[in-house]
Amino acid sequence: MNPSLAAENLSMFGTDPWWLVVVKAVFCFAFLMVTVLFSIVWERKVVAWMQLRIGPNRHGPWGMLQSLADGIKLMLKEDVVVKRADKIVYILAPVVAAIPAFMAIAVIPFGPAGNEVSVFGHRTAMQLTDLPIAMLFILAVASVGIYGIVLAGWSSGSTYPLLGGLRSCAQMISYEIAMGAAFASVFLYSGSMSTSAIVEQQHDRWYILLLPVSFILYIVTMVGETNRAPFDMPESEGDLVGGFNTEYSSIKFAMFMLAEYVNMVTVSAVATTLFLGGWRAPWPVSTFWEGANHGWWPLLWFVIKVQLLLFFFIWLRGTLPRVRYDQLMKLGWKVLIPVSVVWLMLVATVRTLRNEHYDFADIALYVGGGVLALLVLSFVADLFREKGEKGREAEGSAAQPPGFD
Incomplete structure (x- = not known):
């Protein structure tokens, strides 16, 4: 397949019969639901192992049906609606939050184009x-879900x-800018916003090797976008009881x-x-097995990679404490956004x-010179800032009236 299968030629889509489109849509929905059910049990098991506990072990073999039991329990609970709630918006908010979450998977490739x-x-x-513009579609539907949380x-x-x-709205705005910049660097390298074309362009080298800074930026921002620990400020129990879903129960x-x-x-x-x-x-498999990227095998590699990233979420929850809200905003606006913009320019x-x-040596010289100039400017700015802060502290201490004896 030509790597330039790009957004300009998507002729293989739109030719399936209607029943096959329905089958593929049901598969995408089932993939998300099964992965969620497994991830909930896996999270509880992994966190239990980290804390030297057993974890769920009652429902099903090795407790694998615990998620299903929890879902049945929640559906059987009383559905309470508080008197002061705006009932129509109160009922629609969970739907608005849930539906966009399922939409982005429609443009994710599970196998060759x-x-x-x-x-x-x-x-x-x-x-x-x-x-x-598949990646812009993903950004758009990811942004819609925040309306459900704000309305709730x-x-x-x-x-x-x-x-x-x-809090969730501010967090989404702060971290989505850096996420968009991380996406843009991938667009520049692949020459397309089509998801299938982006995967095709990684036939010889994954972008985690070519764009490591973009990968790190995206990993940090995706944790902030999903409101997961240590960035779960919108639902922190210590100061907000339960956060935006405090008044919600049952389904x-x-x-x-x-x-x-x-x-x-x-x-x-x-x-x-x-x-x-x-x-x-992965690299070792693809070198000695030509059929690894054909047939149904690509689905297996895709699922393994997704599960490894889901384990990363669980690992963060089990090891890191929740950050303060001011630290969360400082990280987003003073670190992630400047770094993402500078990296995008590079x-x-x-x-x-x-x-x-241009030759590789010339490129390294130009880029290295630009990075060195930015580091020097940053160092000089820090020196002047520190000098100014010391001067203000000295003026403040001199202006204080003497204390009483």
């Missing part, structure tokens, strides 16, 4: 659809949910939990697509020089 698998005798791509906080008629919703609370875990799966799938080669087999410079057929 060519018609490589047979479903009931029809050759089809292992992807529901693709778009020339506002419509509950309570102080704590409102504060949790506002509505379950929908918020479902949206959170589906978002975890989605951002992990996006990270796999952009930086980890997507459905491609990537754009490298791509421009490569397109102009």
